[in-house]
Amino acid sequence: MVVNLRTKKRLVSRVVGVGLDRIKFDPERSDDIADAITRANIRGLITAGVITIKAAKGTSRGRSKFKKAQKKKRGTTTGSKKGRKGARVGKKEVYVKKVRSLRYRLRVAKDRKEITNPEFWTLYRKVSGNTVRNIAHLRGLIEEIKEHRKSRT
Known part of the structure; x- marks a missing residue:
């Protein structure tokens, strides 16, 4: 029945x-x-x-995995790139990354007593104002401050 x-x-x-x-x-x-x-x-x-x-059916990831693998094969060397540098990595992202690394270096220099608190803040403002180009430039500025301090005493 x-x-x-x-x-x-x-x-x-x-x-x-x-x-x-x-x-x-x-x-x-x-x-x-x-x-x-x-x-x-x-x-x-x-x-x-x-x-x-029954187990729930999900969306198959097979095709997307294949596409990702294909994309990985293709090179991103200088000849394959299209658009200017700012089109791949934004100006703001570059600035933020640079400023964060420079501020970290400044903090380390201050902790090591290489620079005093007022000197730290003058350099900090220079970093914020995008005056400091990179870590090497910052290192040079710190050295200048040290030399200036030695010449005064």
């Missing part, structure tokens, strides 16, 4: 919180499923393995 289990499927769906397509009933135990009328009965059948929940 064929039993209509559509309502049971809906009940299982609400109990477990999955869609109707993911619910699978054991055809041998359809009488037990038909007898189950409470949520507790349904849970019992799930633990017994009479009702199974």
Whole structure:
């Protein structure tokens, strides 16, 4: 005898919180499923393995992985680049990276007592104002300050 289990499927769906397509009933135990009328009965059948929940299907990443591998093969050497330097890495990103590294170097110099607090802040403002070109330039400025300090004493 064929039993209509559509309502049971809906009940299982609400109990477990999955869609109707993911619910699978054991055809041998359809009488037990038909007898189950409470949520507790349904849970019992799930633990017994009479009702199974299929795994959710996700989006396949195969094609995207392949594309990524292809992209990796292609070179990013000087001949392959298109657009100016600022189109690949923004001016602001470059500035922020530079300023952070310079401020870190300044902090290290101050901790090592190479520069005093007022000297630190004058250099800090120069870094913020984009006067300091790079770490080598900063090192030169610190050396200048040290020489200036020696000549005064």
